Amino acid sequence: MENNEWIWHFREERERNGISRKAVAAVAGISREYLCRLETGKLPVTDKTRKRLAAALKTLYPDPLNLMIDYVRVRFPTMDARHIIEDVLRLKMNYMAQEDHGLYSYSSMYVLGDIAVMTSPMEEKGVLLELKGKGCRQFEAYLDGQKRSWIELFRMFLDEKAVFKRIDLAINDRAGILDIPYLCDKCDRGECISVFRSFKAYRTGGLAHLREENKESMGATLYIGSMQSDLYFCIYEKAYEQLVKKGIPVEDAEVKNRFEIRLKNDRAFYAVYDLVSNESPEDTAFGIINRYVRFVDRDSRKPPEDWPLNHMWSVFIGEHRDRLKLTTDPEPYSLEKTLNWLSHQVAPSWKMLLELDRKCGTNIMEEMLAATELADKHRKIIEQQLQEIGDVVITE
Numbered sequence: 001m002e003n004n005e006w007i008w009h010f011r012e013e014r015e016r017n018g019i020s021r022k023a024v025a026a027v028a029g030i031s032r033e034y035l036c037r038l039e040t041g042k043l044p045v046t047d048k049t050r051k052r053l054a055a056a057l058k059t060l061y062p063d064p065l066n067l068m069i070d071y072v073r074v075r076f077p078t079m080d081a082r083h084i085i086e087d088v089l090r091l092k093m094n095y096m097a098q099e100d101h102g103l104y105s106y107s108s109m110y111v112l113g114d115i116a117v118m119t120s121p122m123e124e125k126g127v128l129l130e131l132k133g134k135g136c137r138q139f140e141a142y143l144d145g146q147k148r149s150w151i152e153l154f155r156m157f158l159d160e161k162a163v164f165k166r167i168d169l170a171i172n173d174r175a176g177i178l179d180i181p182y183l184c185d186k187c188d189r190g191e192c193i194s195v196f197r198s199f200k201a202y203r204t205g206g207l208a209h210l211r212e213e214n215k216e217s218m219g220a221t222l223y224i225g226s227m228q229s230d231l232y233f234c235i236y237e238k239a240y241e242q243l244v245k246k247g248i249p250v251e252d253a254e255v256k257n258r259f260e261i262r263l264k265n266d267r268a269f270y271a272v273y274d275l276v277s278n279e280s281p282e283d284t285a286f287g288i289i290n291r292y293v294r295f296v297d298r299d300s301r302k303p304p305e306d307w308p309l310n311h312m313w314s315v316f317i318g319e320h321r322d323r324l325k326l327t328t329d330p331e332p333y334s335l336e337k338t339l340n341w342l343s344h345q346v347a348p349s350w351k352m353l354l355e356l357d358r359k360c361g362t363n364i365m366e367e368m369l370a371a372t373e374l375a376d377k378h379r380k381i382i383e384q385q386l387q388e389i390g391d392v393v394i395t396e
Contacts, residue, residue, distance in 0.1 A: 024056050030049070064174055065172065067170070071262075073130045079120075080127070091392060092394060095392050096112050097111045116131075145390055149326075150328070164269040168261065170258055174254060176257065177315055190298070191297065192224070196226070222235040239251075242255075
């Protein structure tokens, strides 16, 4: 894009969002007068200035970043599953489907959509709760119904002497502040200062970016830290993930990038303890990030530890933007996963067989459905789907 066209689009976007020249100039580290001369075409815009202006404008969007809980795995030192489900999670146990198998060597589990509570006859294993990404979104719908927050829930977990096995904190970059391929290049150039980089054993698993041949359909991903360790970061272009999974165009994706902090064992406990104690998502999340990684700009006159902080990175970690908030995105329990599977894997064959029935004058498919018996699990799922959130949750 030519200079004049780029600056015209930039000015149009700035004015459309009601962002002043003064605000953009302050964040970009230039004077208001200089920005005025750029926007009126009196001065050319260099590539470096273009990046600074683009990052500055994105930062000034309303709520450019938000923090979400995206994975929870917690073990409770009790064998009383009913107590955990009804008194801690505050869900009515009679709506949970019981299955005679579990994960992580647990023998059975109670399931409500993507919420799983696992049990074992061995006392040392206790009761295990697992919420993956969709499970967290589903549980947020129940938290809303209970008028509770994640912080209140975690506080109750601590009161129960829970053992935190894994917690993921996800920072959603809604404005596109981060440029993941650019961060990958900075890693290649030695401009990522991280305690993880000193461990050569992490060369492929600890600090690696994934290069894909088809860049149109696959975004960049950057891992910092070993995936086998109790703490590592995963940074990826979320918009491309949504393109592949849901067909949402990259430019229309609500979340452009995601920075995930993946914590296990003591690291998970201390992160939750800090969040509950201080109730400051900004300090908890960026306290961890700043302790382990920063991106800088090379300055051959200075040693690496004195290289200046990269401007894009400084904007991401908190300069010139509002403080990070812990947000939720409640999604009621649905059969979306099952319906997607049916649509892609079963529906074409089903339609073919129905067509054969029609042309051959047979009723094979109708007879097959009539002969099919629903298991208790399926009847429980039907019951779950017919309930309102207020019917499932326990309120005080």
